[in-house]
Amino acid sequence: MAAKLYMFLPETAYLLMGLVLFLLSLPKEQPGGRVYVWALCLSLLGVAAAVAGLPQKGLIFFQAYRVDLYSQLFKLILSVAMFLVVSICWPLTGVERRYKPEFFLFLTTCTLGMMLMVSAVELMTLYLALELSSFSLYILVPLRSGDNIDIEAGVKYLFIGITASCVMLFGISYLYGAAHSTYLADILEKLPLWIHQPAAAIGLLLTLSGFFFKLAVFPFHFWAPDVYQGAANQVTTYIATVSKAAAVALLVRLTSLTGGTSLYLSYILIVLCVVSMGLGNLVAIVQKDLKRMLAYSTIAHAGYILMGILTMNELGYSAAVFYTVAYMIMNFAAFMVVVKLASQGQDLKISDLAGLHRRSPLLALTLMMALFSLAGIPPTVGFTGKFLVFAAAMQQGHFWLVLVGMINATISLYYYLMVIKAAYLAEPETEAPPLVIGMPTRLLNYLLIVVMAYLGIFPQQVMTLAENAVKQLIWGS
């Protein structure tokens, strides 16, 4: 029993963290900074728990919950990303003062939901975990102070999210109909025989929709620009990083149920992939708001990740996992600059970056590195990610898809360069004072720059880790 509890360690840590934060949110007079310190320490504890949980293996809760390298790796990724997001949440500008403890509480429950999600191997468990994280986010989005743009974003997010959930439930019913079981282990046995039937393929595709929504894949992308712009900068950072990892984890896990190739499914995924890349990149070009632009670029990056998934082999899955890690790092770096720069928690226009290289050379450098990485320029981690994804697609003979992907990467370079140009070349109309950034932020900047370059030049370890994790996907019942 103790061993089984030990398997549940990271989740337990997060449960406790949620509890503490809940208690802290009860008093009427808000303690301010104390909540932040608690949240930061507890999320660090969460990272420690995830590291300790890494070597665990086994099935618990009536075989509905599987702990293996794949799930534990994602829990580690989630908890590290959560810690990083919390670390830039002070001063918590842009969130109404009375909601600050709740802000950390819902971040915690959301991450907890995602952790449950990556381990769930039974469809109902999976659905519940997904809803736990989704509902936390539905609350987090409208917490922003100021005008009512956040309400609009929150409502949009809620409606599209619920629609995606419904579609997903409908898909699950098809899968249940095909396999007569909600256990992934049973489905894994039966689905490869049935996958060439339209019903099974459509069932799986609809089930994936819930995660397409999270990843902002076309046609579930409509929320992204409004939510990215409307939510507080810190919440957007969370949505743009942590939330993506869980979505990819589940997309890969569910797609692997096909046990190999499925032409139906891969054709549909190719269409989604191409449309996501094209739409995201082309619309991003005309954006004036930095977060909106990053939202459209997210849609494009969802397309790249999908390119790895649609290959339906181990190389592609591990490439998608690697890409996700890369994407989280570079996107976090970009959003960290946004958070630090928007000192009042306001939205940033791209033109607001003018003169950044003088105001804070370090932030400008981090931003440049992150954007070059997002554009897939070597030797950054973003390039390695793209390279792996493209290699996987090419291995399956998708020559044209790779070509379209590369052309898209070139298009994306244009709007990333526009931002770099704003930060390095444009002269502000009124000279803003230099940005003072504290030592912890400086260290975080150095760390991000080094990691982006290091993983670009020496990708071996993370690649091996991703490959080993993906090997756990196919298991016998």
Place this chain on the structure above:
Amino acid sequence: MTAAFPYLSLIMLAPALGLLIILFLPHDSKRAVRWVSLISAAVSLLATLYVWQAYDRMAGGLQFVERTLWVKSLGIYYYLGVDGINLPLVLLTSIVLFTGVWTMWDLKHRVKEFFALMLLMVVGVYGVFLALDLFFLFVFYDVSLFPMYPLIAIWGSTRKEYGALKLTLYLLAGSALILPGILYIYFKSGLFTFDLVMLAKAGLAPDVQYLGFFLFLFGFGVLAGLWPFHTWSPVGHVAAPTAVSMIHAGVLMKLGAYGVLRVGMYLCPQGLIDWAPLFAILATVGIVYGAFVGLAQTDLKYVIGYSSVSHMGLVSLGLATMTLGGVSGAVFQMFAHGIMTALLFSSVGHVYDSTHTKMIPELGGMAKVQPRASFFFILAALAGIGVPCLASFWAELLVFINGFKVYPVLGTLALSGLVVSALFMLRVVQKTFYGPKNEKYAGCVDIRSSMIWPRAILAGTILLFGLLPRLMLDTITVGVAPLVELFK
């Protein structure tokens, strides 16, 4: 042959080390930044000279090889080596880098960032020339391209932001063809290695070579200034600051031609045979077009920019002949043109810095005002025209002889292009450096004595290899001979 000491890594990583040191220097220590840059360039140059001297021309083949497994699951190797083809180009890079850093000694504006980016770019250039692994070659290729954007956009002149953006997007659009090409070859070969030599030995199916060469030709061709994808090049050259123009026109454009040669022709010889007529036609159109458009320019840098298009067309024509003489001539032309263009830009850079104009009608009689700058410009211009005893002469001669042999009609057309380019170069020399003096610029100072040296090194190189072409050709033919065997 594996080297005892990693000279090639030293050549490549000396600028990288310089870059790291510069990053940690304080912002206002301009002197230190310059010295670090110059010293790291000098280390590269010395190591290059050693390798040049120690390369065994009797044995030939790849020497100073360094090979380490990098990513096992994908078959990526850190694999460097030199042969007769890339050795001259590495030498070219070292010379242009060293003289380029020296030429920019007086830069005042954002010094630290400038030299950091320039060194980063050069690490990429060395990497492309030295790498024998397709993955690394591509990585270095992109590394050499993207610093161009800030380098031109921040320190450039005439329409700098437009020029920088156009250049970056064109070149990276080219690399959008290269990466699919590399991956295509990687999987079609079935070897699961990016090792260029192993892939070439394996021999690819003709249809794979057909598509592969097409991708490489147009992917790398953009950077080689292959018509009709050359339009970024004059605009970019004009906008770039002096040292960047030097490296860019002198070295970076050669990366494109080198890519076509090393990756396209080496891996897909059958593909070249299929595509050679188109390649030769585009090359010839480039030669003639560049010359005629150059004739109409009034901006000194545009003139050089279009003459580069024309001269790089010669390189392409040489490659398309598929003969020992033609390909060797093309490699020699890459070297000679690189040195010559660097000298041209270096001289024009001085004229522009002192007069703040590079419009030909405004200048005049500069030979009296700035005899030193004029001397170097005229020498380089003569080299460009193909005057005997200067390096380009031999290169152009080889290309033309073999061009005539293989493509009689195109060869004749190309020669007419050369005549026109001679015409416009001489016209520029006459209008800018002779004729009535513009009194406005009479007081402009000449190149000061310490700054003569970088130009003198370039001029000396042109003369040296012009008088002793065997020195270069013996090396080149050792590398080209086995390659040409593939086309038979």
